[in-house]
Structure formats: structure tokens, C-alpha cells
Amino acid sequence: QVHLVESGGGLVRPGGSLRLSCAASGFTFSDYYMSWIRQSPGKGLEWVSYISGTGDTIYYADSVRGRFTISRDNAKRSLYLQMNSLRAEDTALYYCARLIVRGIPNFDYWGQGTLVTVSS
Amino acid sequence: DVQMTQSPSSLSASVGDRVTITCRASQNIGTYLNWYQQRPGKAPKVLIYGASSLQRGVPSRFSASGSGTDFTLTISSLQPEDFATYHCHQTHTTPYTFGQGSKLEI
Numbered sequence: 001q002v003h004l005v006e007s008g009g010g011l012v013r014p015g016g017s018l019r020l021s022c023a024a025s026g027f028t029f030s031d032y033y034m035s036w037i038r039q040s041p042g043k044g045l046e047w048v049s050y051i052s053g054t055g056d057t058i059y060y061a062d063s064v065r066g067r068f069t070i071s072r073d074n075a076k077r078s079l080y081l082q083m084n085s086l087r088a089e090d091t092a093l094y095y096c097a098r099l100i101v102r103g104i105p106n107f108d109y110w111g112q113g114t115l116v117t118v119s120s
Numbered sequence: 121d122v123q124m125t126q127s128p129s130s131l132s133a134s135v136g137d138r139v140t141i142t143c144r145a146s147q148n149i150g151t152y153l154n155w156y157q158q159r160p161g162k163a164p165k166v167l168i169y170g171a172s173s174l175q176r177g178v179p180s181r182f183s184a185s186g187s188g189t190d191f192t193l194t195i196s197s198l199q200p201e202d203f204a205t206y207h208c209h210q211t212h213t214t215p216y217t218f219g220q221g222s223k224l225e226i
Contacts, residue, residue, distance in 0.1 A: 044207065044221050045221075047218070062215065095163055104152055104169050104170035104171075105216070106166050106170075108166055110163035110164055110165070111163060112163055
């Protein structure tokens, strides 16, 4: 059974940094693209970044490019998001999700999310 | 970026009703359109991928159609567990973008 568990969220001041982690189980982690998606309180979903199974293909939303870095450790079955220069508008629930890229790309499994609050 | 616009943003319905939610893309996305259900306090769950393909395990009362710029999600007979927020999502072009969500309430 596919299971994704995020951690690392918390309260951080503007300009600060935070590193999110996502522990995966129940599937061959290295075979799949993975992604981070966020949801601001009471708002819609915003895709943040994705990374290929080998880590050699990475894409970022414009809103985070240059500040956030996605990475993965296939030996540890873990996905990461290093977030620097955080802003108030980065406040959101951050989900990790498995991204299916064969056929029509879609996020077929999601974690429960970790909350990031950027406030002074 | 491809803008996704859903309507209505919210709607009230009753158990047994048939409801339809629409999603419009700002440019042609073919059938690169997915629908997700998000129950309160839970993560989204994919219902439909490729505009009309039902994800394994999703009840057949859910159906969807469309291509190009106009898409619909239909629930044929609402059940209590269907009261949730529904999101459309395009994966034709990066950045992948979502609609603003349609909240289905009793």
C-alpha cells in the first residue's frame, strides 16, 4: 500500500529557511517522479515542483524558483524540499505526491501534508 | 500559464441529486485534465484522469467528459460522502495548474 508521510513544517520568520521531508513506502520509489504541491489556508492548490526518479529532471513553479530546491534520496526512499528566503505568501499546507507521467500525468497518491507558517 | 476556471465555486445539493461541475482552460489542453476530490481536512484524491478515465476504485456514479478547453465532472446520484471540494487540474503544460475548486455542500 502506497504511503507518503510529510514532516518538517513549522513556524518560521520571513527570510528564514525550512526543510521538508516526505517518507515513501509501498512502491519502488526510484521508479517514480515525485512532486510538492501546496494549499494556502482556504485557497486552491498550487503545484510547486517535481523531480524525476533519477533526479536528473527537475521543474519549479515561477513563484519558488531560485528559493526552493527539491531533491530525493532513493536509498532512503525520501523526498525533500529545501525552502529558503521564505515569504508570508509561502504559508501553506505542503503535500508531497506521486506523479504518474506515463499517459496523462496526474498525482495518484498524496500525503496528508505538513503545515508551513511564515510570520514574524 | 494555463488558467483553469471552475464553476460554480460552490453549490448546494441533496443526497440523490445529479450535479455537474465545469472547468474551462484558457487554452487548448487536449485531454490533459484530471479531477480530484478533497474531503474536509484530507488530502486530494484523484477521481478522473485524462478528462474521462475513472481512477481504479472510484465509484461509477462519477463521470467526466470534455476536450480542448471545456470539461465537465458529473456525479449521477449524490451520496453523503461526496460532499467535498472538487478540483480540476491540467497537465498539458508546465507549470501544472489547478482550478480554484468547487465546494459541494448539503
